[in-house]
Amino acid sequence: MDKRIKEHAEILTEWSTGIEEGDNVVISAGEEAKDLVIALQKEIGKKGAKPITLYSSSESQRAYLKNFEGEFETPEHVLALMEEADVIIGISSDPNLKAMSDVPGKTMAEYSKARQPIREEQMSKRWCGTQHPTNAQAQMAGMSLDEYKDFVYDAVLRDWQEVHDMQEQLKEKLDEGSEVYIEGPETELTMSIDGMIGINSDGDHNMPSGEVFTAPVVDSVNGDILFDKPLIHRGKEINGVKLKFEDGEVVEYSAEQNEEALEDTLDTDEGAKRLGELGIGTNRGIDVFTKNMLFDEKMGDTVHLALGRAYARCIGEDREQNESAIHVDMIKDMSEGLLKVDDEIIMKDGKFFWEL
Amino acid sequence: MDKRIKEHAEILTEWSTGIEEGDNVVISAGEEAKDLVIALQKEIGKKGAKPITLYSSSESQRAYLKNFEGEFETPEHVLALMEEADVIIGISSDPNLKAMSDVPGKTMAEYSKARQPIREEQMSKRWCGTQHPTNAQAQMAGMSLDEYKDFVYDAVLRDWQEVHDMQEQLKEKLDEGSEVYIEGPETELTMSIDGMIGINSDGDHNMPSGEVFTAPVVDSVNGDILFDKPLIHRGKEINGVKLKFEDGEVVEYSAEQNEEALEDTLDTDEGAKRLGELGIGTNRGIDVFTKNMLFDEKMGDTVHLALGRAYARCIGEDREQNESAIHVDMIKDMSEGLLKVDDEIIMKDGKFFWEL
Numbered sequence: 001m002d003k004r005i006k007e008h009a010e011i012l013t014e015w016s017t018g019i020e021e022g023d024n025v026v027i028s029a030g031e032e033a034k035d036l037v038i039a040l041q042k043e044i045g046k047k048g049a050k051p052i053t054l055y056s057s058s059e060s061q062r063a064y065l066k067n068f069e070g071e072f073e074t075p076e077h078v079l080a081l082m083e084e085a086d087v088i089i090g091i092s093s094d095p096n097l098k099a100m101s102d103v104p105g106k107t108m109a110e111y112s113k114a115r116q117p118i119r120e121e122q123m124s125k126r127w128c129g130t131q132h133p134t135n136a137q138a139q140m141a142g143m144s145l146d147e148y149k150d151f152v153y154d155a156v157l158r159d160w161q162e163v164h165d166m167q168e169q170l171k172e173k174l175d176e177g178s179e180v181y182i183e184g185p186e187t188e189l190t191m192s193i194d195g196m197i198g199i200n201s202d203g204d205h206n207m208p209s210g211e212v213f214t215a216p217v218v219d220s221v222n223g224d225i226l227f228d229k230p231l232i233h234r235g236k237e238i239n240g241v242k243l244k245f246e247d248g249e250v251v252e253y254s255a256e257q258n259e260e261a262l263e264d265t266l267d268t269d270e271g272a273k274r275l276g277e278l279g280i281g282t283n284r285g286i287d288v289f290t291k292n293m294l295f296d297e298k299m300g301d302t303v304h305l306a307l308g309r310a311y312a313r314c315i316g317e318d319r320e321q322n323e324s325a326i327h328v329d330m331i332k333d334m335s336e337g338l339l340k341v342d343d344e345i346i347m348k349d350g351k352f353f354w355e356l
Numbered sequence: 357m358d359k360r361i362k363e364h365a366e367i368l369t370e371w372s373t374g375i376e377e378g379d380n381v382v383i384s385a386g387e388e389a390k391d392l393v394i395a396l397q398k399e400i401g402k403k404g405a406k407p408i409t410l411y412s413s414s415e416s417q418r419a420y421l422k423n424f425e426g427e428f429e430t431p432e433h434v435l436a437l438m439e440e441a442d443v444i445i446g447i448s449s450d451p452n453l454k455a456m457s458d459v460p461g462k463t464m465a466e467y468s469k470a471r472q473p474i475r476e477e478q479m480s481k482r483w484c485g486t487q488h489p490t491n492a493q494a495q496m497a498g499m500s501l502d503e504y505k506d507f508v509y510d511a512v513l514r515d516w517q518e519v520h521d522m523q524e525q526l527k528e529k530l531d532e533g534s535e536v537y538i539e540g541p542e543t544e545l546t547m548s549i550d551g552m553i554g555i556n557s558d559g560d561h562n563m564p565s566g567e568v569f570t571a572p573v574v575d576s577v578n579g580d581i582l583f584d585k586p587l588i589h590r591g592k593e594i595n596g597v598k599l600k601f602e603d604g605e606v607v608e609y610s611a612e613q614n615e616e617a618l619e620d621t622l623d624t625d626e627g628a629k630r631l632g633e634l635g636i637g638t639n640r641g642i643d644v645f646t647k648n649m650l651f652d653e654k655m656g657d658t659v660h661l662a663l664g665r666a667y668a669r670c671i672g673e674d675r676e677q678n679e680s681a682i683h684v685d686m687i688k689d690m691s692e693g694l695l696k697v698d699d700e701i702i703m704k705d706g707k708f709f710w711e712l
Contacts, residue, residue, distance in 0.1 A: 055387075
């Protein structure tokens with residue numbers, strides 16, 4: 001077995017979820033992640049914890065959803081499983097990323113709603129989502145499987161304590177600061193993050209991670225921004241997105257490709273026209289865009305903004321949380337660009353302030 | 357997809373477990389059974405029930421058990437899952453039947469003991485165990501996968517209502533009868549089944565099924581018997597087993613091959629020297645021995661006796677249940693043989709009494 005799989009399993013069990021003796025562990029994986037499941041079971045055995053593996057398969061989920069008759073209900077047995085779980089490790093490993101493409105959006109939304117209590121239960125535990133390298137993801141990324149493995153493990157096999165300490169400096173700037181200014185090609189944007197909370201995403205919930213994020217004050221965003229990386233929403237790729245904000249709301253928009261999909265996204269609901277996240281990617285193991293947000297938003301020397309829902313844990317006391325059915329990340333390359341907080345340079349032309 | 361997979365799924369959901377709207381369903385399967393899982397999910401969707409699939413893998417179980425440190429405990433989250441489940445469908449489909457061969461027996465026994473409450477919970481629900489045709493099972497059976505598929509579906513795709521009605525005649529004879537006499541090459545055996553209960557195994561818990569079984573009165577077995585089919589215990593094949601019983605207990609034994617494994621089996625505990633089951637196979641879709649007890653013991657025109665533990669549901673009021681850590685089935689071809697109950701012919705030379 002590729003020794004990097006063992007190292008991946010060690011990071012997940014030790015750093016991300018801190019598995020201990022007696023922990024009830026739920027792994028969710030498809031057959032393509034079999035080697036990682038085996039490596040995890042070894043580590044979980046060493047700890048004296050108690051694992052169960054759920055078989056995750058879009059193809060069989062599609063078969064269920066396409067044939068479903070009746071009203072979706074929360075599955076009590078799955079909820080009971082999650083209530084008694086201490087740790088949940090979700091491994092993305094589907095052999096076909098388009099397997100669900102003909103399931104109607106309405107069906108997905110109703111099914112998802114019935115499963116909301118399960119997701120809430122999962123989020124209250126020690127949980128981590130990760131990716132096992134598969135041909136499907138390699139194909140999406142435009143790589144061979146061998147090349148894609150190198151990509152994944154370059155992103156995952158890092159010194160996460162060092163990442164944590166480095167990111168803590170960014171979190172402090174975001175927590176203490178107020179006015180954000182972003183400059184770059186066709187970009188000049190201002191927003192306030194006053195009273196919001198920065199999150200140091202160091203690999204506890206996402207593996208790989210490598211980002212610090214917060215939420216903009218809802219009505220504070222003004223100016224123009226160009227996103228040079230593709231925006232992907234509901235399986236559609238939207239390129240060359242430009243947005244103009246006034247008092248927090250998108251007032252003009254354009255895209256070089258798939259503009260009507262951008263329009264649909266913005267029209268989802270009121271909150272979809274406003275920003276829910278400002279994130280800074282720090283993971284320089286991720287140097288190419290692979291159309292997988294787990295990696296893309298962590299890319300070193302990028303920032304991302306998300307249209308839609310803000311994360312509750314970013315919202316300070318007496319601050320408003322942007323609400324929406326969507327949370328769509330949009331990534332901006334900062335290798336030529338500037339990010340300042342209260343007139344202090346945080347990132348400039350691909351360097352952080354402590355590198356300047 | 358092979359249309360027989362769909363038919364298999366229909367039998368499991370309709371006949372075996374009677375899945376209805378709102379049922380909480382647990383499927384357990386490995387990746388080789390993916391097509392059957394997809395077919396089951398379709399049927400479960402049509403019923404408006406709620407499935408979860410557990411990923412069963414001996415390779416990953418081995419990794420866990422070989423590396424385990426500490427004391428095994430019952431996993432509370434798995435127990436909670438089973439408590440809230442209505443239906444459990446277990447699909448045997450491992451890609452390698454020897455994957456657990458280097459796990460020490462002591463580890464297996466301790467692990468199994470910790471999981472006993474889970475098994476009890478499962479047995480209290482509507483449950484069914486079945487086999488998806490795999491290369492591993494085909495290889496064990498000495499067949500190509502294509503030939504093995506024909507074998508499996510010949511055994512599974514039957515009119516189970518008809519099987520039930522046919523077997524009901526056998527059950528009545530076993531319930532009403534008392535003295536059993538079995539005759540054949542090197543065989544003359546008597547036992548009492550007075551006060552015991554016959555079970556019509558018609559596909560509710562095993563798919564395929566096709567057997568009627570009961571329990572001998574513990575001390576009543578006397579005489580000699582030759583088992584012409586291999587006995588398989590703990591992965592070891594024992595051929596040409598001959599047993600002599602006196603007052604229920606094995607007093608002489610021999611085997612043409614692997615006699616020491618037979619000795620180990622008999623020495624397990626006190627109950628291992630006595631019989632726990634008398635079964636009659638009725639499934640003529642099963643015409644060859646494939647070293648898979650799910651099929652072998654159901655083979656048409658055979659009887660089987662089991663050393664060790666009797667099934668509680670066979671035991672009549674005020675009757676003793678044979679207790680043992682083992683339950684090892686031994687199969688006897690009855691194509692040349694005679695089985696009588698209270699001097700009435702039940703089977704003779706490969707025919708049931710209603711065929712004579």
